Amino acid sequence: MIRCPSDLKLEAHLLAEASSPLAPHVASCGSCRARLDEMRRLGDEFQREVYPATVDAVAGAAGRRRPFVGWMLYAAPVSIAAAAAAILLLVQPRSPGDDYLGTKGAKLAVTVYAQAGDAARPVADGEVIPATASLRFRVRLGAPCRLWLVSVDAAGQVSRLYPPAGDGGAEVTAAGPLPGGAVLDGKPGPERIYAICSPRPLTFADLERSARAAAGGGETAVRAARSLRALPAGSSQATLLLEKRP
Amino acid sequence: MGDEGLSDQREQAARLYRVLGPAVYRRCLRLLGDREAAKDATQEVFVKLLRDMRRLEERETVLPWIYRVATNHCLNLRRNLRRRGEEDLEPALRIASDRPPDGYPERELAQKVLSRFDARTQAVAVGVLVDGMEHDEVAAALGISRRTVSRKLDRFLENAQKFIGRSEP
Numbered sequence: 001m002i003r004c005p006s007d008l009k010l011e012a013h014l015l016a017e018a019s020s021p022l023a024p025h026v027a028s029c030g031s032c033r034a035r036l037d038e039m040r041r042l043g044d045e046f047q048r049e050v051y052p053a054t055v056d057a058v059a060g061a062a063g064r065r066r067p068f069v070g071w072m073l074y075a076a077p078v079s080i081a082a083a084a085a086a087i088l089l090l091v092q093p094r095s096p097g098d099d100y101l102g103t104k105g106a107k108l109a110v111t112v113y114a115q116a117g118d119a120a121r122p123v124a125d126g127e128v129i130p131a132t133a134s135l136r137f138r139v140r141l142g143a144p145c146r147l148w149l150v151s152v153d154a155a156g157q158v159s160r161l162y163p164p165a166g167d168g169g170a171e172v173t174a175a176g177p178l179p180g181g182a183v184l185d186g187k188p189g190p191e192r193i194y195a196i197c198s199p200r201p202l203t204f205a206d207l208e209r210s211a212r213a214a215a216g217g218g219e220t221a222v223r224a225a226r227s228l229r230a231l232p233a234g235s236s237q238a239t240l241l242l243e244k245r246p
Numbered sequence: 247m248g249d250e251g252l253s254d255q256r257e258q259a260a261r262l263y264r265v266l267g268p269a270v271y272r273r274c275l276r277l278l279g280d281r282e283a284a285k286d287a288t289q290e291v292f293v294k295l296l297r298d299m300r301r302l303e304e305r306e307t308v309l310p311w312i313y314r315v316a317t318n319h320c321l322n323l324r325r326n327l328r329r330r331g332e333e334d335l336e337p338a339l340r341i342a343s344d345r346p347p348d349g350y351p352e353r354e355l356a357q358k359v360l361s362r363f364d365a366r367t368q369a370v371a372v373g374v375l376v377d378g379m380e381h382d383e384v385a386a387a388l389g390i391s392r393r394t395v396s397r398k399l400d401r402f403l404e405n406a407q408k409f410i411g412r413s414e415p
Contacts, residue, residue, distance in 0.1 A: 006379045007276070008387060011269045011309050042275065043268035046288070050271055054289040055260050061293040062259030107282070124293045125286065224326045226286060239286070 004032050014039060053109030053140055060122035108236040109140040110149070110195040123242065131188050131244035136181040137162065142236060144173040145197040148207055152225075154189040156216035158208045161193065168201030184244055190222040191242045199234040206230075255299070262302045263292055269309060270316050277320035277339070277372070287323060291316045310387040321368050324357055342378030350375055350403055351410055359406050366390070370398040
């Protein structure tokens with residue numbers, strides 16, 4: 001009996017189908033064709049939902065600097081909890097490339113930009129950044145919702161980043177940069193940002209409880225808590241970890 | 247490096263991500279079983295891979311390297327959940343159905359069993375039992391000798407059977 005190739009070999013097949021030595025086997029093996037169909041389906045899912053939401057952060061990690069595009073400088077560092085809300089981030093939302101084919105409706109994604117000198121660049125998950133860095137945010141939505149951005153630090157402090165006032169979350173209908181921003185508080189250690197997109201109003205008190213329950217247990221908990229629980233049904237969420245260094 | 251060079255690097259990174267990202271995503275989804283977690287992990291893994299961008303251009307060797315980095319990263323995520331007492335959130339890994347389980351007594355590889363072993367042994371067990379790979383292929387993908395694969399797998403099977411036997415009611 002001829003054994004079917006592993007997933008790793010089928011990955012190689014997908015990368016170069018025209019010259020693949022597996023082509024004869026695949027042509028005669030219904031099981032492998034079904035596996036390849038499923039792999040292609042997941043590849044389409046990546047191109048449709050994962051790539052557009054993450055390419056900025058991934059590509060940003062390859063280049064450490066990015067031209068400063070339309071940010072206005074803060075007058076002075078402030079606590080992350082007291083982030084100003086009057087400054088617009090003018091980064092244009094990035095859309096999929098010309099060869100992108102797929103349906104709209106990707107889930108929530110958030111891109112965090114950090115100012116470095118006279119430049120601004122997207123921050124990768126887990127990246128080390130200055131503990132006093134200025135941050136801006138851009139979101140991508142699957143559907144209009146009530147949006148929250150909060151952060152949790154190693155002391156269990158939950159800070160609201162957006163909206164800076166009001167309760168229930170900001171009504172957001174389109175993807176794009178968020179008004180305002182934040183300046184980190186200067187304390188070294190991990191800080192995790194959560195973006196929550198709720199189909200109905202979600203009070204800050206409820207969100208704070210969820211965030212503290214998930215990530216309020218010190219540095220290890222902050223680094224590990226990739227999702228919040230006890231959110232309204234139908235909510236989507238995204239998260240990103242910052243490692244603040246002096 | 248000037249802005250132009252950095253821009254070229256970002257474009258190259260985005261192009262590689264578009265081509266090779268699907269393989270990372272599929273691997274992460276297979277090990278994590280959750281689309282959101284796989285999406286995050288894919289991004290994290292690719293940032294790691296980009297530290298050696300030239301290696302990503304080497305089509306002959308890039309896939310085993312991707313397999314190794316993604317596997318280690320995702321198994322580490324699973325270990326973190328276990329440490330936090332959230333292993334129930336991490337689905338068991340189904341044993342490859344097209345081959346006998348090589349003496350492993352269950353049809354699934356539960357995190358509580360996997361977590362009893364060191365990182366490399368976990369990767370070997372997943373490669374052989376879950377991915378259904380030959381020992382040679384696992385050795386090449388993980389960058390270790392075939393003998394090491396056999397030795398670690400034998401130790402895994404022996405101890406896993408003892409653990410499962412003790413756990414049965």
